Amino acid sequence: GGAMEEEEGGSLIYGLVGVIVHKGEASHGHYYSLLKHHPTGIWYKIDDETVTEFDLDNLPAECFGGVQTETRGFRAEKRLRNHNAFVLVYHRESDAQTERASCSDSSPSPDAASPASSGRPRG
Structure with a gap:
């Protein structure tokens, strides 16, 4: 993840959670997605009907083009590799931690939400 300065002077932490990849030329091609499953942290490649686990160490080769060697017969x-990251999706991690903490501190108890404890007449 990266950091960005808040107006108040603190840091904001962002983590990469998704990439949309384009494979092809400007006039034609195919899109697929790389997504991080939030609860487990496992990355997946979602390509039409096929979903496979994805090793994030392969992200540069998958998203930055370059040259690849293909073996055809004996040669x-x-x-040129025509895979390019098209859209990067980030999640603001510092907000998520703050929101989780504030939700657990301010969530009402189950009794507080019941009609009997609301002070409103029933019926």
Whole structure:
């Protein structure tokens, strides 16, 4: 994750949670997504009907183009890799921690929400 300064002088922490990747040329191609499952932290590649686990160490090769070597028969050919990250999705982690703390501090007890304890007439 990265940090960004708040107006009050504190840091905001952002974590990468999704990437939309375009494979192809400007005039045509195919999109697929890389998404982080929040509860487990596991990354997945979602490509049409296929969902597979994704190793985040492969993110540069998957998203930044470059040259790849393909073997055809007995010879190796170098080809341009036309995969490019198109959209990056970040989650503001510092807010999530603050919100969780404030929700647990200010959530009403179950009794406080019942009609009997609301002070309103029933019926």
